Amino acid sequence: MPTLMHLYPLTGAALVGLGLYGIVTLRHPLRQLLAVNVVGAGIFLILGGLGRGTASTDPFPQALVITGIVVAVALTAFGAALVVRVAEEERARDDTAAVEATGDSA
Amino acid sequence: MTLAFDLILCLMIVGTAAAALLTHNALAAIVFFIVFGNLLGLAWLAMNAVNVAMAEIAIGAGITGVLLILTRQRLMALGDDLISAETPGWLRAGAVLACTGLTALVGSAVLSVAPADDLGGPIAALLPELGIENPVTGVLLAFRAYDTLLETFVLLGALVAVWSLAPGNAWPRPPASLNLAESGGGSVAQAFGRLLLPLALVMAAYLVWAGSDFPGGAFQAGTVLAGGLIIAAIGGAVAWPRADNSILRAVLVLGPGVFLIIGLAGIALGRFLFYPPGFAKAMIVAIEYSLALSIGATLALLLAGRSVAPDHRS
């Protein structure tokens, strides 16, 4: 039975759907990383929102969500470092290719 | 909180998330994401989850936002224009269908569960034994301490993983400098960084101390510390240390190390992570202070990134 208490967890469900759409349609890895964070935020909202009582929110999911937020930032930082490293490798490969091309023509 | 407030807030959360995902401009997307994180913090506040609100705004919006902006800047310096290639129409249509279906599925699953504060009562009953009053700190550092211990190792592992991406000729040099003064001017930033770092230290110490009884704790405090370090680095008040600096390494493993040692000492008294009765609060506060220091340093270095070669233009 839907109640007003379901508002935040339902928002979380919408965020999960939106974020997945972003992961599928966005083609740049940094944008996909952002989309993963939106999905994560939606899952946290479902988890925490379903522990909402009349006057308080269940501290157990709250603690899980805090853990989740920290793990999400760790994942994002590693993902971002990987994206930068891949861009560097591609740049280096393009540079060597350019050098080789000029070397052949000379 | 009134229904109108909740409804408008939820619409704004979904709207900013959609803007962050659908806009073409990468910088605009990141800015919308930061706004989205702050609105989520308000949502947690509306749900009386102040601990989560602080963590979401500081880490989810703040640290992640700065991280994304820095990454964008690094990618642009490498010649990446950050334009997300156009996806074919059939794929977008299919994704809309699939994601709408999934949202409906998750939504109906959500509606089948009645929201209830089931564990609040039992946890509150157990708190007097620990001598602390913040139930979230109780769960994080006593009832589910195992999770938190592993989480601190995940954070440390992420930093090791980021560092391991450094090219061979760069290791173990410091990460790229964020100092704005080097690129001409920045005296205001410098003064602000000098002023903020000690204030951030005081604030972090307060947040850990208050976190036993009121909202706050090691993660929020660590993030404040990381924020102070970042702003000090931007102002040129601190320079990033080399990755083989032994003091730095000691600070990074201090928190997880103290946590692990206290946990192992608990085995002698009965089981892993068992706090001796009467000393629980002392143990928890000791773990939290060392954790806050380590989390602050780890988060700041995660933002700074890996070692860069000397000729690297940043």
Next chain:
Amino acid sequence: MTLADYLVPALLYIGVFFYAAGSLGLLRFQDAELRLHALTKADNVGLGFVALAAALHWGSVAVAFKIAAVWLFALMAAGATAQLMARRAKTAAERGTDR
């Protein structure tokens, strides 16, 4: 109804008015300096009124000091970032690029 019961919403409305003015300036002003001026000045005055309302609402001196500290932090952060952004905008304008 005491005086505070009228004062708190009144202060909130004044604060919101300044926020609205600042946001309008952000949207309508032409160049970066003007927009920064609207954002940092008007919005921080708005924040000041909201902080004053919050301090009155709680009616405790300790809380009022904490709220005042929060406002001061916001002021300092706004001032420092506005200076950085203005400097950035100036160098960008001198170079003739928009970023």
